[in-house]
Amino acid sequence: MHEQFKKQPFFIMNRPSIIGQNNVSRFIVLCIVALCLADALPAYCQQPNEIRSGRSGITYAKERRSRRGSEYKSHRYSAIDRSAHPGIWTLGAVVGASYNWQTRDAGYAYDMTFNGGWGANAGLTATYKALDWLSIRADVVFTQKNYSMQRMHPELIDSKIHSDYMCHYLQLPVMADWTFGSEDVKSHIYTGAYAAAWMGGNVNRKTVFQNDEKRTRYTFTPEDNRIDGGLVGGVGVSWDPVPYLRIGAEALFYYSMSNTVRKQAVMNDTRYNNTVVIGISTKYIF
Amino acid sequence: MKKQLLYIAACVLLVLTGCRQKGDIYVDPNDPMNLNYSTYAKQFDIIWRGMNMYYVFWSEDSTDWDAVYKTMKPKFEALDNDYEVDGSTPDSLTFVKLYEDAASTLIDHHLVLKVWDVHTKKQYVIRPGNMEVASREYVAGQKYGKDVMKEAIQDYLDRKLLDAGSWGEMGDNANFFGIRTLDDGRKVAYLWQSSYNMTETLKKEGSTPEENVFINNIEAWLDMCLTETRLAGIILDNRCNKGGMVKDLKLVVGSFIDEPIHYADVRYKEGSGRYDYTDWIPSYVDTAETRRNLEKENIPYIVLTNAYSISMAEASSQVIKNLPTGRMIGERTFGAHGQLLQYNTILHDGTFGSQSGNHYVYTSSVQVRFTNDGILEGKGITPTKAIYQAEEGYLGAMNKALDYIKAY
Incomplete structure (x- = not known):
């Protein structure tokens, strides 16, 4: 396997895979898998051991929902039921890691490769429960969209040069939160769009005729497009351990529709960001 | 309805992923x-x-x-x-x-x-x-080139501005080493070159008398600058010098300093975009193995320039101008400071095409930012003392240089 593929996660473009040869097809497959899991897993996790076999999670979830009337008065379910009804707000924090790669064309520079880069992701998240099964979610998150460029031309005196770009974005995703599952353990599917601003960054670079790597603050050029926007989708699970508190884990995919380079009148140089964010969240249920 | 809506939303998202614009092919x-x-x-x-x-x-x-x-x-x-x-x-x-x-x-x-x-x-x-330089007010109507410099130098000898000297030629290149002995017995070392390739030339053996003179002129000028006990000053004439090897800075500047000089920063292009630059990389003038500290001995170093002092002739003028005893006399220079490297097509900068057709574009590979004055590409180096050939001919700058050395 080529060296560059070893460092990259499975969903990166150009890496042979049994679930498809490009990002979009992998995203479709992941969504379908997520839908199936979202529908069945939470209910399956909650059913007693003695009845775990012989019935599907979906069937059990229906039965459990029908039994809720008799359990409604218990302390445990009073808080959870409160969050299970429309009109409920949640506010919390999300923190995690990001992995970004760029979709761009190196042209005929066969020695030039672009690799993805890991970064940080943190911010605030709020949801409003519009229906039993649908919430509106809006976040304000700081996300690093990092990537690196490498050149290994044999004719260069120093044949390995690289630039590691760390790009800091402030993102505002707005998503529909499709909720599945039972009262205390839920799964979520997110679909939506986002707007973002490229706030700054750094570059770790070892360039030609330079022996040492040097870190500098990224200087914006007139051709940098600092406004970003695109689609976002993903999956998550949440658990309400006590009244008023929800803990969750999620994976979101930000698919940028904005070229990071301003469009030139003649030569359009396209460089799109693709960012996977994985994180955990803690939310207060109002 | 929930699932149907979700499937619709997922489908809409998937359809929209196709809305990214395609880039143009390089x-x-x-x-x-x-x-x-x-x-x-x-x-x-x-x-x-x-x-x-x-x-x-x-x-x-x-x-x-x-x-x-x-x-x-x-x-x-x-x-x-x-x-x-x-x-x-x-x-x-x-x-x-x-x-x-x-x-x-x-x-x-x-x-x-x-x-x-x-x-x-x-x-x-x-x-x-050339079009831009020819349009400059102080250039219009003036003559420049190797032959013009040969006439000017002969005139210096005739007028006793220089006591003696020798004209050497190697291929298309020429140089002249001259000496002027002042009234008090102190001496001035003068060197003019049509281009810079001193370091490599000193490694060569001349095959004709003219080539031997050409090589000896460089050796003699350096020897006099480094060893003459009664040295009044140095004149490096960069007028009508079309440039050449940057490593000659070590000879024409590094021979006269004790510490390396950070004279500029350079950067390349590492990608296909217009602004895909590398970092700024410091460029230094290294000290030569044999050297003499002009500052300690308080010896003036004059560089003469005109509008056709090009490339390395400009870089050396810029560095000498900023030496403690340095001075630049003459005209604002050509304005070609970018350097040219052989890695042009690898680094996405510099010359491209073919000399045998149908297109060949000779262009800089390196952007140069001088430590003292920034990026002067297309503008040229401004002299410490402006003397225009249109007003005082080729004599003006030489006279001013000698007067400065005498009075120093």
Whole structure:
């Protein structure tokens, strides 16, 4: 396997895979898998051991929902039921890691490769429960969209040069939160769009005729497009351990529709960001 | 309904992922496939795209390169139409004028466009830097070049501005080493060169008497500058010097300093975008193994310049100008400070095309930012004391240099 593929996660473009040869097809497959899991897993996790076999999670979830009337008065379910009804707000924090790669064309520079880069992701998240099964979610998150460029031309005196770009974005995703599952353990599917601003960054670079790597603050050029926007989708699970508190884990995919380079009148140089964010969240249920 | 809506939302998202714009395909202007074409429009298109990638001054150049394409492309297409209609090819003035219009505002003064008429295969050369320099007020009507300098130096000898000297030639290059003994017995070392290649020349053996003189002139000038006990001053004449090897800085400056000088920062282009620059990388003048500290001995070092002091002649003038005992006398220089490297096509900057046709673009590979004065590409180095040949001829700067040394 080529060296560059070893460092990259499975969903990166150009890496042979049994679930498809490009990002979009992998995203479709992941969504379908997520839908199936979202529908069945939470209910399956909650059913007693003695009845775990012989019935599907979906069937059990229906039965459990029908039994809720008799359990409604218990302390445990009073808080959870409160969050299970429309009109409920949640506010919390999300923190995690990001992995970004760029979709761009190196042209005929066969020695030039672009690799993805890991970064940080943190911010605030709020949801409003519009229906039993649908919430509106809006976040304000700081996300690093990092990537690196490498050149290994044999004719260069120093044949390995690289630039590691760390790009800091402030993102505002707005998503529909499709909720599945039972009262205390839920799964979520997110679909939506986002707007973002490229706030700054750094570059770790070892360039030609330079022996040492040097870190500098990224200087914006007139051709940098600092406004970003695109689609976002993903999956998550949440658990309400006590009244008023929800803990969750999620994976979101930000698919940028904005070229990071301003469009030139003649030569359009396209460089799109693709960012996977994985994180955990803690939310207060109002 | 929940699932149906979710599936619809997921489908909408998936459909929208197809809305990303496709980028244009990069054209390699060095690829033989892209060197053989038969239309004027294609030739302009490839040169335009090559410049879009390989030109190293986009961060400093105010030329609207996109507007150049939109304006000029239809004019080249019109040439193709004329050829299709009646087989006519453009006359040289028309053809050259189109490329001059396209490139006239580019600041890279190293830039030379060699274009061949795609049908007649006649070659044309466009030098936008020369056009800008020729339009300067103090340049208009003046003569520059090796022959002019030969006449000027003979005049210095006739007028006893120099007591003795020798003219050497090697190939197209020439130099002159001269000595002036002042009334108090102190001596002035003078060197003029048509280009810089001192370091390599000193390694060579001359094959003709003229070449031996050429090599000896460099050795004699250095020897006198480094060992003469009654040295009153040094004059390095960079007028009409077309530039050359930057490593000669070690000889003409490094021989006279005890610590390396951070004289500039340079940067390259590492990607295909106009602004895909590397970091700024410091450039130093290293000290020579044999050296003499002019500052400690308080010996003035004068560099003479004119509008055709080019490239390395400008870089050396800039460094000497900023030495503690340095002084630059003459005209503002040419303005070609970018350096040229052999790695042009690898690093996405510099020269591209083929010398055998149909296009060849000679352009800088490196952007240079002087430590003291910043990026002066296209502007030139401004002298400490301005003396214009239009006002005082070739004598003016030389007289001023000698007067300065006498009074120092």
